[in-house]
Amino acid sequence: MTIKVRLIASTAALLCVATIVIGIVAIGAVTRNMTDRIDGQLKEYLRQPTVQSVEIFTDGRGSRVEITSPYQTMATVLVDSDGRVVSLQRAGYSTDQLAPPSVPDPVPPPGTFQTVPATDGSVDYRIVTAQVRIHINDGRASKVFTLIVGYPLTEVAAVRGNLIGTMVVTVVLVSIASGVAGWWITRRGLQPVEDMIDTAAAIADGDLDRRAEAPGHTEMGRLSRSLNRMVGKLVDTINDREAGQARLRRFVADASHELRTPLATVGGYTELYASGELHPARNSTAR
Numbered sequence: 001m002t003i004k005v006r007l008i009a010s011t012a013a014l015l016c017v018a019t020i021v022i023g024i025v026a027i028g029a030v031t032r033n034m035t036d037r038i039d040g041q042l043k044e045y046l047r048q049p050t051v052q053s054v055e056i057f058t059d060g061r062g063s064r065v066e067i068t069s070p071y072q073t074m075a076t077v078l079v080d081s082d083g084r085v086v087s088l089q090r091a092g093y094s095t096d097q098l099a100p101p102s103v104p105d106p107v108p109p110p111g112t113f114q115t116v117p118a119t120d121g122s123v124d125y126r127i128v129t130a131q132v133r134i135h136i137n138d139g140r141a142s143k144v145f146t147l148i149v150g151y152p153l154t155e156v157a158a159v160r161g162n163l164i165g166t167m168v169v170t171v172v173l174v175s176i177a178s179g180v181a182g183w184w185i186t187r188r189g190l191q192p193v194e195d196m197i198d199t200a201a202a203i204a205d206g207d208l209d210r211r212a213e214a215p216g217h218t219e220m221g222r223l224s225r226s227l228n229r230m231v232g233k234l235v236d237t238i239n240d241r242e243a244g245q246a247r248l249r250r251f252v253a254d255a256s257h258e259l260r261t262p263l264a265t266v267g268g269y270t271e272l273y274a275s276g277e278l279h280p281a282r283n284s285t286a287r
Contacts, residue, residue: 008182015178023167042128077148101125101150125150192220
């Protein structure tokens with residue numbers, strides 16, 4: 001894997017990780033903010049006088065009679081001391097009511113906020129518990145119950161889903177954009193390296209006059225200048241060696257030229273002596 005590919009992949013990966021982290025933090029912050037608002041609404045709901053005095057009207061057989069409104073924001077569940085549900089009111093429209101929240105086991109103490117699923121798992125509820133005293137038998141007796149008020153988290157789930165979808169799309173777009181931008185940036189940033197590679201290849205092929213460009217006072221510029229100095233010293237060394245070889249060749253040529261006549265004379269005398277035309281004694285007498 002080349003440096004360019006590693007740089008592009010690293011940049012894209014870092015940007016994707018940063019986007020995911022930012023998305024997770026944003027989703028968590030939005031979810032917490034919405035949950036805190038719902039907790040405030042639950043507290044406000046418990047402060048309403050209609051909640052503090054809840055009455056259950058029963059007939060002679062003890063069956064419950066539920067009165068519903070066109071739309072109910074909160075779901076309410078009454079639980080006795082044994083943890084049994086004695087009354088409930090569903091949230092939603094009267095024609096399309098949501099499943100009630102599940103009753104935690106054990107029932108949490110009053111003032112406890114908790115997130116629980118619906119009985120059919122279709123939605124989550126943010127619940128708060130409170131103790132209420134309910135008059136029964138036409139007000140002749142009263143009993144303390146645990147009131148569970150639940151706010152359906154349908155809006156929170158929808159917002160969270162939208163944020164997750166937005167984050168996924170953003171990560172994909174950031175990956176593509178960072179890949180393109182990283183390729184363009186690294187291509188421009190590593191162009192001096194490509195030039196130095198071409199320069200080194202040309203010098204290796206024999207173009208000793210080729211030099212790398214030095215782009216300013218950057219790391220690439222320093223590397224280019226160092227490469228140029230190294231090539232210059234190598235060229236000087238090669239030139240000095242070639243000059244020495246040329247001087248040696250001239251010396252050998254001059255020496256062979258100067259020695260040509262004596263050697264020819266010696267060769268001629270040697271041939272005469274070998275053929276018997278030259279007698280040493282006669283030659284010595286003549287001298």
